[in-house]
Amino acid sequence: MLDRLRRRFFWTPRQKLLSALVAAMLVLGLGGWGAYLIVKPEDRSCATGVARPAGSGECVGVNGTGHDFRVPALTAITAAIGRENAGLKPGEYATVALLLPLTAADPGTAEKILRELQGAYAYQYRANHESNSETPKIRLVLANTGNKNAHWRTVVDRLTAMTGAPDRLRAVSGVATSSAEVRDAVTALTGAGIAVVGTTITADDLANGPGRDRFPGLARVSPTNSDEAKALAHFGKVDAARAILVQDSRTGDHYIDTLRSAFAASLKGAPYEPQLYTSPKDNTEEGTTANTFRQITHLICDTRAETVFFAGRHTQLRQFINALGSRGCADRAFTVLTGDEGSYLGADEKLNRAALGKKLTVRYAALAHPDAWRSAPGRPVPATGGSTTDFETFLHDITRADQKPVPLRDGQAIVAYDAMATAVHAIRQATPADAPYPELADVGTQWPQVKGSLRVKGASGWICLDNHGNPYNKAVPIVELAADGTQRFVQTAWPEGRPPAETCLPPKRG
Template identity: 75%
Template sequence: MANRLRNRYLYTPRQKLFAALIALVVIGVPLGYGIKTWTTPEDRSCAPGVERPAGSDECIGVNGDGYAFGVPELAEVAGLIGRENATLKADEYATVAVLLPLTSTDPGMRVKVVHELQGAYARQYRANHESNSETPRIRLVLANTGKGNAHWKTTVEQLKTMTAAPQRLRAVTGVATSSAEVRQAVAALTGAGIAVVGTTITADDLANGPGPGHNRFPGLARVSPTNGDEAKALAHFGEVDAAKAILVQDTRTGDHYTDTLKAAFAASLQGAPYEPQLFTSPPDPTEEGTTANTFRQITHLICDTRADTVFFAGRHTQLRQFINALGARGCAERPFTILTGDEGSYLGADSKLNRSALRARLTVRYAALAHPDAWRPAPGRPVPATGGSTVAYETFLTDIARASKQPVALADGQAIVAYDAMATAVHAIRQATPAGAAHPELADVANQWPQVKGSLRVQGASGWICLDNFGNPYNKAVPIVQLTQDGKQRFVALAWPERTPPTASCLPPKRG
């Protein structure tokens, strides 16, 4: 009876409708939200032109509006670039992209990236404000390839879509490591007719040259000497006795910097009595791996030789490990000199370098790409009459002061080389622009490199940039730099791949 009354009076049609509506709200709203969430694509955008690829938290792409790609260290210089770009009118500029692993987590690479962007911005500012109103003006954009350049293809494909108006991409600079990924990126860009100016790529096989298949990267130019030229400059400077030298080299293949450096060093050590000492770095050479253990053993073997000079062919993480190990060697009474390539420039900022090793009768010298003292006269060290100039370097100092509220660190040479690469790109863009035209054609920029020589050379802050017919710098100045006992980078002298500075004409000779 009670149930019949409850059903009759409590479950009226109105109550049943109300209960149904409540149930719909309770169940339907979450269900609807879930369906919307499942059916609506996730917003993976970071900024205009930049987004997170599937499976990655890195912001990948191209932006020139001041976006810093989530890297606090880049905020200041990215902001300066964004503000400069905002002053440009739609039809008055050509675009240059700086292609780098902006979100790298490797400490050395993060420092390098900051300095390269500072150098590029400094030269952009000069092009737009201190070049007698020459045109076109220059828009600078940042192009991120991600940690280890893993997302190079995504970014390069985006750059390839930017050659038409309004962006008018006319050159890409940066491309700063001689890795397999960078090689692929350069091949894709130059294959699309886009001019590329490498900053710190030094691998001999990441270049054009004479012989079959010589034009592998049409439109590629570089402002840094090759590993082969670095090795020749080191050998000329040190007058190394091959009978008292030994090579320590990485066996990991596919790293064009290491592969070509060990080949160049081996060529300089013809007749050396000892076989090379081998180590194998991790697939990602910025990782520590177990190579420190290998170096501890190698130092024992080096003590068994008569060698007093060690040529090191490897990346900076392993170089630091080797220095630390050799500093703790058993034959501490014997002096040693380590000679290596431009990866040595990372050591000044490497907190894991054991500075006491440098006080253990151990001298570390490397072939730098640039140094702030290279073109400054000093007592007993005059500036060469050719190959570069104090005036060009002083101009750079004026420009780089605009790139940060704090003094820009110059000892690693990265800002200097990036400034020169940008100067070379701007030079080509403006030389390719016909009289009366507002912008150059894309293909005409990539065809400029054979004419960058003689009186048309670029007066670089790192030295003269005189390119041969294949876009490679001829007899470029190579600063020899030594790590001091407190880990600072001291300029020693300029060395030259051709033994002496270039002539005043700076015209590369015909090669056989």
């Protein structure tokens, strides 16, 4: 009876039609939702101003709110920068960007980047809290160009759009590697009228000079490769007749190209032709160069050389040192001299440290060292070119960058601090007395006046710029890599052969 009633009242033709319609709507609705999910653009954002480019898992872009670009090692320092920025009021600040490959895959580069952020933040805090209320205050943002600076164009386009309110970007620092990508980024930034302060770029062709101001508004706080080579030559008093050059034959790396030329110039009259090797396209990779270095050490043993100049990056430098540790002429002493890439060796776990105890000395021209401005028995601090007081100020400031002591032996935090100091100096010098911030075009024109009594008293030494934005006679710490891996300061050398005069005014060049 109930079944008959159910069929009669609930399964009438009308209800069957309604049931079919409801079912169809459900199917279509679910299908439509599924189609929406398929065609909906993927959310590739990471944080404000930061996203993952197509085909990449890196978070690329510009941010100053504390985002760490998904790099856990940067979380603490990016959070500190975010807190400092959050305390600034709209309209009272100018912005400085740190342009760096924050998501670099190479461990050595990643460590260097962390130190650069710590050094820059240390000076940002000083500028905002311990500079007699000078204006404008400084907002610091992080600009990640991705591993090997692959996404520099995206980031540079974003930075050039930040020169107006509310950001008022007035300078870009960081700019730490002498690569083709960095050169292109600097070209684009300076072409847009943005002042740039390089930290650890040393390539001679990533600098301005007489008749070749290709990067208007670029300044640097590190010596060029040529100045490093001059300082090494003055320090070592190398006899060219007993020296040989080992060099990378791959071109296109501005650090290697200019270091090779600088060393060759200092070895005029040397009796031996350079020993060549060819690094992999990615010179952070091991490649097969270790085999070449084994052969080169045999040939060096065939010479009368005592000093070996090495023009190459740190991976190949480490391979070469390891090969020298196993050389056949172990009874002969050798000194290897190289550029600032030697600073990476202290943390390189693949370095055969036992090689350094076998009549092999490795010294490099560092960009900064914590002992350079500390007096020690038999090693007084130079009377000019820098000071203990300026370095002690840095030590006070850098403690804010981390709860743990920040390692200083590689000099990266010191140089980044000085670059930030130079950027802030230019921004404030360019700010009119009756204005809250400077015009964009006026910041990069300050570099010719950063000298004499207007020099920047850096933690790495005085920063006295010539008319082209290059440091004049900058202190070059000569550092020796000890067998226990420590980077021991030897003495300060000078491109001009002696410290600058108290006036620190670059001479007229012919």
